[in-house]
Amino acid sequence: xxxxxxxxxxxxxxxxxxxxxxxxxxxxxxxxxxxxxxxxxxxxxxxxxxxxxxxxxxxxxxxxxxxxxxxxxxxxxxxxxxxxxxxxxxxxxxxxxxxxxxxxxxxxxxxxxxxxxxxxxxxxxxxxxxxxxxxxxxxxxxxxxxxxxxxxxxxxxxxxxxxxxxxxxxxxxxxxxxxxxxxxxxxxxxxxxxxxxxxxxxxxxxxxxxxxxxxxxxxxxxxxxxxxxxxxxxxxxxxxxxxxxxxxxxxxxxxxxxxxxxxxxxxxxxxxxxxxxxxxxxxxxxxxxxxxxxxxxxxxxxxxxxxxxxxxxxxxxxxxxxxxxxxxxxxxxxxxxxxxxxxxxxxxxxxxxxxxxxxxxxxxxxxxxxxxxxxxxxxxxxxx
Numbered sequence: 387x388x389x390x391x392x393x394x395x396x397x398x399x400x401x402x403x404x405x406x407x408x409x410x411x412x413x414x415x416x417x418x419x420x421x422x423x424x425x426x427x428x429x430x431x432x433x434x435x436x437x438x439x440x441x442x443x444x445x446x447x448x449x450x451x452x453x454x455x456x457x458x459x460x461x462x463x464x465x466x467x468x469x470x471x472x473x474x475x476x477x478x479x480x481x482x483x484x485x486x487x488x489x490x491x492x493x494x495x496x497x498x499x500x501x502x503x504x505x506x507x508x509x510x511x512x513x514x515x516x517x518x519x520x521x522x523x524x525x526x527x528x529x530x531x532x533x534x535x536x537x538x539x540x541x542x543x544x545x546x547x548x549x550x551x552x553x554x555x556x557x558x559x560x561x562x563x564x565x566x567x568x569x570x571x572x573x574x575x576x577x578x579x580x581x582x583x584x585x586x587x588x589x590x591x592x593x594x595x596x597x598x599x600x601x602x603x604x605x606x607x608x609x610x611x612x613x614x615x616x617x618x619x620x621x622x623x624x625x626x627x628x629x630x631x632x633x634x635x636x637x638x639x640x641x642x643x644x645x646x647x648x649x650x651x652x653x654x655x656x657x658x659x660x661x662x663x664x665x666x667x668x669x670x671x672x673x674x675x676x677x678x679x680x681x682x683x684x685x686x687x688x689x690x691x692x693x694x695x696x697x698x699x700x701x702x703x704x705x706x707x708x709x710x711x712x713x714x715x716x717x718x719x720x721x722x723x724x725x726x727x728x729x730x731x732x733x734x735x736x737x738x739x740x741x742x743x744x745x746x747x748x749x750x751x752x753x754x755x756x757x758x759x760x761x762x763x764x765x766x767x768x769x770x
Contacts, residue, residue, distance in 0.1 A: 482571030
């Protein structure tokens with residue numbers, strides 16, 4: 387005797403476990419009101435889902451201060467400055483607290499040029515000057531936008547001069563990169579070339595004592611380390627025009643190391659703040675010093691770490707599903723109220739009735755067979 391052992395399919399077993407109620411189509415009533423609310427619900431859910439996904443992808447920036455213990459790092463300084471004196475009359479070098487040779491940091495390229503810019507060059511420099519000035523003033527209100535949207539620091543790149551003046555160059559452009567120790571130092575541009583000595587260096591400026599020294603200058607680029615979006619370099623796009631001869635310009639720079647953690651990399655950058663001092667040198671009036679341009683920098687003992695913080699994926703999914711379910715239930719509740727009010731309003735309107743033998747019959751009982759008709763014979767036909 388063979389017994390049949392029937393095996394149900396997995397789909398049938400799962401179907402038997404379905405505990406959610408199903409309404410047959412013949413018991414549903416489609417109305418224009420329900421269709422309108424369905425379209426509105428779909429559009430509202432799509433817009434809310436898009437907003438939530440955009441908010442989730444737009445991470446929060448976190449800035450933290452931590453002690454900086456990496457003193458062995460070498461820091462790159464990027465320089466591009468135009469001074470209103472010929473290259474043969476000025477010299478640029480660096481001294482720091484390590485008392486290293488000035489030539490161990492590197493060497494800048496010197497290019498004879500003209501301090502007066504052409505109209506095209508002046509327009510390009512003014513555009514960067516005004517933009518950087520605006521970014522410095524509004525940084526605290528737009529820094530999130532600058533860091534997240536890929537703002538790159540705009541350099542005051544001067545286009546090539548199309549027509550050269552018919553005179554000798556009266557300015558010098560110093561450009562290049564120098565490798566610094568992570569200690570306090572002084573980068574300066576003064577009259578005369580520098581001469582290195584075992585215990586320091588001197589500038590051969592005694593030959594220019596009777597020569598007027600014009601240290602008017604434009605700073606096209608001055609930054610520390612690799613440039614990164616969101617970082618503002620306050621001195622870029624700056625311009626100083628000397629009103630008196632033998633003017634001394636001093637910039638006191640505080641450099642803050644900054645470590646940026648991205649999704650795939652770690653970037654070492656530097657931010658800085660600056661204070662400026664400008665005064666004419668007149669020994670007869672008690673204002674002593676050596677005319678020139680001095681950038682006195684120092685590194686902070688704290689560094690800033692920047693990283694992006696996103697919400698947990700599980701929390702994001704739960705909030706997304708709750709929004710979809712909440713909108714669906716809310717619109718369904720509103721739809722029910724609107725349909726109820728619509729039926730109540732239609733029930734209050736007067737209905738048509740038909741009299742059957744003197745008795746008023748409701749409209750659903752009236753028909754052509756139950757209506758009284760005029761069965762009288764026309765008299766004209768009898769007379770004929």
